[in-house]
Amino acid sequence: MPYIIIDEERCKGCGLCTVACPKKLVSLNDQPNALGYTVAVFNNQENCTGCCFCAEICPDVAITVFKEDLR
Amino acid sequence: MTQLFSRPSSLKDVQTHFCPGCHHGSIHSLVARAMDSFGIAGETIGCASVGCSVFLYNYFHIDVVESPHGRAPAVATGVKRARPDRIVFSYQGDGDLAAIGTSEIIHAANRGEMITVIFVNNTTYGMTGGQMAPTTMPGQKTTTSPNGRNVVNDGKPFRMAELLSNLDGVAYSARIAVNSPKNIIQAKKAIKTAFQYQVEKKGFAFIEALAACPTNWGMNPLVANERVGNEMIPYFPLGVFKNNDNL
Ligand SMILES: Cc1ncc(C[n+]2csc(CCOP(=O)(O)OP(=O)(O)O)c2C)c(N)n1
Ligand code: SF4
Ligand SMILES: [Mg+2]
Numbered sequence: 001m002p003y004i005i006i007d008e009e010r011c012k013g014c015g016l017c018t019v020a021c022p023k024k025l026v027s028l029n030d031q032p033n034a035l036g037y038t039v040a041v042f043n044n045q046e047n048c049t050g051c052c053f054c055a056e057i058c059p060d061v062a063i064t065v066f067k068e069d070l071r
Numbered sequence: 072m073t074q075l076f077s078r079p080s081s082l083k084d085v086q087t088h089f090c091p092g093c094h095h096g097s098i099h100s101l102v103a104r105a106m107d108s109f110g111i112a113g114e115t116i117g118c119a120s121v122g123c124s125v126f127l128y129n130y131f132h133i134d135v136v137e138s139p140h141g142r143a144p145a146v147a148t149g150v151k152r153a154r155p156d157r158i159v160f161s162y163q164g165d166g167d168l169a170a171i172g173t174s175e176i177i178h179a180a181n182r183g184e185m186i187t188v189i190f191v192n193n194t195t196y197g198m199t200g201g202q203m204a205p206t207t208m209p210g211q212k213t214t215t216s217p218n219g220r221n222v223v224n225d226g227k228p229f230r231m232a233e234l235l236s237n238l239d240g241v242a243y244s245a246r247i248a249v250n251s252p253k254n255i256i257q258a259k260k261a262i263k264t265a266f267q268y269q270v271e272k273k274g275f276a277f278i279e280a281l282a283a284c285p286t287n288w289g290m291n292p293l294v295a296n297e298r299v300g301n302e303m304i305p306y307f308p309l310g311v312f313k314n315n316d317n318l
Binding site for chain 1: 077078079087089095097251292296
């Protein structure tokens with residue numbers, strides 16, 4: 001099953017990933033981080049297709065996408 | 072576990088100074104991916120310009136020469152002629168390339184220098200606080216056009232990718248955008264092609280990348296990203312305007 005990891009130290013909270021995700025699985029946190037950015041959070045692993053749109057659009061390369069191999 | 076998307080290896084693993092939602096970061100990442108695909112970072116020399124992209128050397132695992140404002144194509148000409156074995160590119164903003172450096176880009180292109188040029192058009196002078204550039208949209212309010220760009224006095228925005236494609240010295244010229252996953256796929260391909268032209272010694276290659284500058288447009292990053300699609304692309308159409316080789 002695919003999933004994403006968001007690097008909270010790199011995310012600047014621009015929100016581009018939230019509109020790029022076709023399934024709307026990414027949203028912005030309501031609490032600011034240490035730098036004052038409301039960083040992106042991944043909500044629902046179940047529905048992630050691993051399309052990588054969120055990662056592709058991130059100007060700060062803060063998102064990495066993984067897929068668990070079936071054993 | 073398989074990694075489906077990871078950081079390009081030519082891009083340093085550091086925080087950038089770019090504002091939230093600034094497309095310079097996205098374009099840096101695509102340039103790094105193009106270098107990765109040919110494995111050329113170790114032999115590439117970047118010619119940075121003056122503007123928000125001035126810190127190229129902080130962000131790529133390559134050697135970088137800083138150029139005076141607008142002169143990056145002239146600097147790149149010298150670097151490439153001295154070291155023809157290296158891959159040489161310039162990375163320039165619209166204030167840099169289409170205003171103060173208009174002469175340098177046109178002559179380097181016309182001479183058909185064996186270099187790649189990445190031109191980031193965000194319709195403004197980002198670094199200095201959002202003054203009007205030759206690429207500023209008709210009616211766009213900037214700090215030096217508070218009532219909006221008046222095309223009667225200031226002319227209409229330059230379409231650099233089309234303009235350069237008319238020169239015999241230019242082998243490849245394309246305009247891309249990074250505002251949507253679909254456009255990013257096209258952008259990735261075009262930037263790779265622009266480097267391939269140099270790797271295969273096929274001539275001067277030019278990429279115009281449309282970019283958002285949320286800070287100086289006075290917009291939040293999402294609205295600025297939308298403006299690229301709604302206002303810029305209709306005036307600055309995406310596509311390949313010259314492709315000598317049909318790569
Ligand atoms: C000779 C000279 N003139 C003016 C400046 C001031 N200056 C610094 S950056 C800049 C414009 C940058 O705009 P652009 O090239 O569009 O880059 P951006 O920041 O938008 O990416 C100007 C005019 C300078 N540094 N040197
Ligand atoms: S001022 Fe504009 S071009 Fe410069 S880093 Fe900020 S958003 Fe990017
Ligand atoms: Mg600019």
